[in-house]
């Protein structure tokens with residue numbers, strides 16, 4: 001199934017097309033930005049933002065949530081590969097809104113006998129989680145001071161972007 005299909009497509013020409021597409025592209029992203037988004041299979045990040053190989057770093061995980069590993073990758077992207085900006089993009093209809101952290105951890109514990117040491121990162125409201133993610137990034141000591149960070153929710157049907165205004169600081 002899946003793996004074999006990919007390898008067949010690679011051999012049948014996809015690998016060569018990737019090489020031609022990336023030909024001459026530098027390793028340092030020319031647009032100097034990092035896009036963090038969900039692994040949702042419907043989101044073609046390159047098409048969504050008109051990106052070409054060599055232009056941006058794209059970090060994806062379940063939900064597009066800001067995890068320790070996302071912070072790790074952004075720190076390396078900024079310090080070693082010269083990026084300056086971060087775009088955080090969640091989407092409507094995200095699977096992460098269909099369960100809770102407790103439910104998923106319970107499910108894994110019941111089936112495997114081990115509770116995951118990590119937080120699954122479920123959320124009810126994509127915009128709220130974008131606000132949370134942006135706030136976390138703003139507070140991260142490992143990102144460069146004053147890093148421009150913008151947060152959005154993309155509509156999974158129209159692919160329109162809604163910008164999410166930052167959380168109002170308490171106090």
Ligand SMILES: [Zn+2]
Nearest residue numbers: 038040094095
């Ligand atoms: Zn998603």
